[in-house]
Amino acid sequence: MSLTPAELTSAVAGGIGSSPQRPDGNLKVRGEFAYASDLWHEDMIWGATLRSPHPYARILSIDLTEALQVPGVYAVLTHEDVRGKNRYGLEHKDQPVLAEDIVRYQGEPVALVGADHPETAQRAMKRIKVKYEVLTPVVDMETAVDDTPLHPGGNLVRHVPVRRGDQHAEAEVVVTGRYEVGMQDQAFLGPESGLAVPAEDGGVDLYIATQWLHVDQGQVAAALGLPLERVRLTLSGVGGAFGGREDLSMQVHACLLALHTGKPTKMVYNREESFYGHVHRHPAVLYYEHGADRTGKLVYVKARIYLDGGAYASSTPAVVANSATLGVGPYDVDNVTVDCWGVFTNNPPCGAMRGFGAVQSAFAYESQMDKLAEALGMDPVDVRIVNAMSEGSVMPTGQVVDSAAPVAQLLKLVKDKPMPPLSTAVDLRDMPGGVSNTTHGEGVVRGVGYAVGIKNICFSEGYDDYSTARVRLQIINGEPAALAHTAAAEVGQGLVTIMQQIVRTELGVERVTILPMDTSIGNGGSTSASRQTYVTGGAVKAACAAVREKLAKLAGGRDLAGVDLVGLLGDDVIDETVEWRHRATEPIDPETGQGNAHVQYGFAAHRAVVDVDVELGLVKVVELDCAQDVGKALNPQAVLGQIQGGSAQGLGLAVMEEIQTEGGKVRNPSFTDYLIPTVLDMPPMSIDVLELADPNAPYGVRGVGEPPTISSTPAIVAAIRAATGLALTRVPVRPEHITGT
Amino acid sequence: MDFLRPDTLAEALALKAQRPDAVPIAGGTDVMVELNFDHRRPAALLDLTRIAELRSWDSAGGNGDGGTVRIGSGVPYTRIIDELGDRLPGLAMASRTVGSPQIRNRGTVGGNLGAASPAGDTHPVLLAGDATVEAASTRGTRLIPATEFYLGVKRHALEPDELITAVHVPVTRAPQQFAKVGTRNAMVIAVCSFAVALHPARQRVGAAVGSAAPTPRRASAAEEFLSAELTSANQWESPKPLLDSVKRRFGELVAEAANPIDDVRGSAAYRKHALSVLARRTLDWAWRDYSEKVT
Incomplete structure (x- = not known):
């Protein structure tokens, strides 16, 4: 298996607005694509990580003697071997590379082994003797702030209040509720893996599956005590991410072993270790109160939201801000009182996952909208439409929504779709319980539910969010050929295809090669917040414009459209690198949450039709239709793929996906017991894609990846409520909740 | 770890006699998972696929x-x-x-x-x-x-x-049914499962539960109850629709046969409840099927 990822040159034509084949598609379908777990190097050794079995404990001693005696072991390392600063983190550098005197979650890395074979590494790892003094873990997010402080600054990571309008407003109709969201996992299929190769300059080359090369580079260099330029990262094949690869996992560990032993070092987590090796979606407890007049118009919304950040900060501060600022949903509300707290506990660390912050709030506010409709005797879609925000609406933060916000239209689109027929013949695949043969129609009740959601696109709160792109144009074999290079991570979403499409459109060139993504070029920003097509797409477009300017100079004022590029360029090479930023955002006021915090808003609406076996508590989602505004579909097929995938992930949270913890310990770290939807759980979808261009965004695009994950979950739960008449205030909904057992 | 690959059953039995610690492996769908997760490291594997x-x-x-x-x-x-x-x-x-x-x-x-x-x-x-x-x-x-x-x-x-x-x-031409509850519609491990088999020749009903006790086990009281009901009412010769009260009692007795625990897959109470539902339904399907065949 080659070490360096291949350049991707596609023979397929197609500019923006078409759906050309992915340049890595055939490789992936044939099983020939090299993922990070396939990396190989002559003479490499294997790393293994010893993790804490306790959610909270003091380390009294670590004895490496027996581990070091195992033949084939090259190194056994602890925090004392961390060469730089033994702290890392996305927003706060609070997480040790290897634990010092305290472990704060089950699975926290304590020691590393490097050995000639993964089996040897495992055997040696089990011979490391760690003495722990087990401490009582803090596990309740609602009381954590007043509990034992787990970090020097206490257990509050961030509190975001949002205050707008009359804080004492009263209303004729009031509904309240307490809601809970369980801990969802990204469940990407390619586990954490990478290969660190020591370099002659004393630095290291790291081949890695990640979401953000440059932020990894900075954290790795600091932990290794090396200057940035001696830590070089190349993106290896990434098997999914969904936020779970924003934080470091084995990056520093592999580099430490490589530098310590002088040998290339590979680390691959297995599935169980992966559950301990990355952050999860924040579990939440949410208290809501909605006040409305008799027409259903919202008078006020009050909310108290608790998010369990687990043992370390990760991206909790940003998740808290999303949950708070998007806390009332895509509705016009004049009077808002929202408080959101993100806290430390000894539960598994939580951080980024698709739709972060917005997913938790949406389950609560959409459940509330249904409750309000019921209290008023209104149709659930009507009550949403009465309150739907639109372009020009003012967010609870005071920010004016200055591009399309077709909330009412999206709701009408899903409502007007024809209903699926009730099935007449028994086909187990269509039944709740599926092929396990639990019903032939007995106990099955149909329900319909709706939901709509809102998500901020790109990084918020004044973050300097940009991407860097380099585009080169030259004549190769008598034909114009372009090359594009960024450090923006392709994690499966299709950025490589989009980049080719943009270059073809902007330069009118068919042959476009995408270079492997690495840190030899400037920052591409994170593959998260639904931002890469917007920001890196914008950077590639801008780099193409810079190339066109050079061409125009060569053409001496002639119209480029009629110019023969081969003749014009000759042996010249045009090579332009551009840093591109979206419009700036502002921090929010820490007391009132006011400020133009977000770049852009994305919206999606779902209608879910479910069949519930009310006796067994099993659910079959019959239909899950969606309408979403994407501004401009640069690749319509990829857009549909994002909406289908996001909706499926929302379905998972609605009815099955949860990391269950008890006293801070994970009870189900396997795909036997952490279930994700199969093809028999996820129905075919009817999808309406609106293209209402955002004038502020390149080509008018609006981020696509996250909005469908947000509204899918509450729509499905609403449908289950409709079928069962139960309140169902917690996701995932379990058979026990439906059957009362 | 030794990997033993006998070509014949006689060889396999001889090896197993010599190496009682050898773990037999056929499809590997269970053993390999345990090996991959380092949950098990037997001294030897006895590969049966060549026999x-x-x-x-x-x-x-x-x-x-x-x-x-x-x-x-x-x-x-x-x-x-x-x-x-x-x-x-x-x-x-x-x-x-x-x-x-x-x-x-x-x-x-x-x-x-x-x-x-x-x-x-x-x-x-x-x-x-x-x-x-x-x-x-x-x-x-x-x-x-x-x-x-x-x-x-x-x-x-x-x-x-x-x-x-x-x-x-x-071998039987008489109806049998199997159902299992899992929280996914395919590819799922049993939260609980149930099987029923009609044995008209012996005027008996077989019933057993899975994933609801330390071992899979027969629901003997449910079997006795239903067998007696069917025989006393002469149902085997001239089957009639089963009374709801009979199906319900059968379900209750099946649930009573279980001794489940609360675990990550489901609560003990849910398992008992679900078994009673599965027992009623599968009996109903099997009995309707039998009735159609006989009449």
Whole structure:
């Protein structure tokens, strides 16, 4: 298996607005694509990580003697071997590379082994003797702030209040509720893996599956005590991410072993270790109160939201801000009182996952909208439409929504779709319980539910969010050929295809090669917040414009459209690198949450039709239709793929996906017991894609990846409520909740 | 770890006698997962895939009621579904709920028995259908009734030198049903499962639960109750629709046979509740089917 990822040159034509084949598609379908777990190097050794079995404990001693005696072991390392600063983190550098005197979650890395074979590494790892003094873990997010402080600054990571309008407003109709969201996992299929190769300059080359090369580079260099330029990262094949690869996992560990032993070092987590090796979606407890007049118009919304950040900060501060600022949903509300707290506990660390912050709030506010409709005797879609925000609406933060916000239209689109027929013949695949043969129609009740959601696109709160792109144009074999290079991570979403499409459109060139993504070029920003097509797409477009300017100079004022590029360029090479930023955002006021915090808003609406076996508590989602505004579909097929995938992930949270913890310990770290939807759980979808261009965004695009994950979950739960008449205030909904057992 | 690869059954039995610590492996759908996760490191693996006689089945005593199919322990689920569905309906139904197509191509009933997990999908049908496990060693071959096979969580009645060579399942044209509850619509491990088999020739009903006690087990009181009900009402000769009260009582007795725990897959209370529902429904399907056949 080659070490360096291949350049991707596609023979397929197609500019923006078409759906050309992915340049890595055939490789992936044939099983020939090299993922990070396939990396190989002559003479490499294997790393293994010893993790804490306790959610909270003091380390009294670590004895490496027996581990070091195992033949084939090259190194056994602890925090004392961390060469730089033994702290890392996305927003706060609070997480040790290897634990010092305290472990704060089950699975926290304590020691590393490097050995000639993964089996040897495992055997040696089990011979490391760690003495722990087990401490009582803090596990309740609602009381954590007043509990034992787990970090020097206490257990509050961030509190975001949002205050707008009359804080004492009263209303004729009031509904309240307490809601809970369980801990969802990204469940990407390619586990954490990478290969660190020591370099002659004393630095290291790291081949890695990640979401953000440059932020990894900075954290790795600091932990290794090396200057940035001696830590070089190349993106290896990434098997999914969904936020779970924003934080470091084995990056520093592999580099430490490589530098310590002088040998290339590979680390691959297995599935169980992966559950301990990355952050999860924040579990939440949410208290809501909605006040409305008799027409259903919202008078006020009050909310108290608790998010369990687990043992370390990760991206909790940003998740808290999303949950708070998007806390009332895509509705016009004049009077808002929202408080959101993100806290430390000894539960598994939580951080980024698709739709972060917005997913938790949406389950609560959409459940509330249904409750309000019921209290008023209104149709659930009507009550949403009465309150739907639109372009020009003012967010609870005071920010004016200055591009399309077709909330009412999206709701009408899903409502007007024809209903699926009730099935007449028994086909187990269509039944709740599926092929396990639990019903032939007995106990099955149909329900319909709706939901709509809102998500901020790109990084918020004044973050300097940009991407860097380099585009080169030259004549190769008598034909114009372009090359594009960024450090923006392709994690499966299709950025490589989009980049080719943009270059073809902007330069009118068919042959476009995408270079492997690495840190030899400037920052591409994170593959998260639904931002890469917007920001890196914008950077590639801008780099193409810079190339066109050079061409125009060569053409001496002639119209480029009629110019023969081969003749014009000759042996010249045009090579332009551009840093591109979206419009700036502002921090929010820490007391009132006011400020133009977000770049852009994305919206999606779902209608879910479910069949519930009310006796067994099993659910079959019959239909899950969606309408979403994407501004401009640069690749319509990829857009549909994002909406289908996001909706499926929302379905998972609605009815099955949860990391269950008890006293801070994970009870189900396997795909036997952490279930994700199969093809028999996820129905075919009817999808309406609106293209209402955002004038502020390149080509008018609006981020696509996250909005469908947000509204899918509450729509499905609403449908289950409709079928069962139960309140169902917690996701995932379990058979026990439906059957009362 | 030694990897032993006998070509014949005699060789395999000799190896097992010498190395009782060797773990037999056929499809590997269970053993390999345990190895990959480092949950188990046996001193030796005994690969059974080269032994042709373990990969075939044959009918003894004809293909009608009264006959028996002897299924080699290495026959994968896919073949049971495709080749034996008409004769062994319950086993075929349970086989269809195992894992994914790829797993069914590899996994075997022999492996299910060897693992003896309380959640194994085929156990309830083997119990309800009066199957027998064939165990062999260099000392000879013996037949162990399924009812005596399961001793505890992942423990069975084999001696250390024995291998499972086959399972003997009575042929039947009478209805059998299997159902399992999982929180996903395919590829799911059982939260609980249930099998029912009608034995008109003996005027008996077989019923067994899975994933709801330390071992798979028969629901004997439910069997007795229903068998007596059906016989006393002369239902076997002239079947009539079952009274709701009979179905309900049968369900209650099935639930009472279970001794489940609260775990990550489900609560004990839910398991008992779900078993009673499954028992009522599967009995209803089987009885309707029987009634149509008789009348």
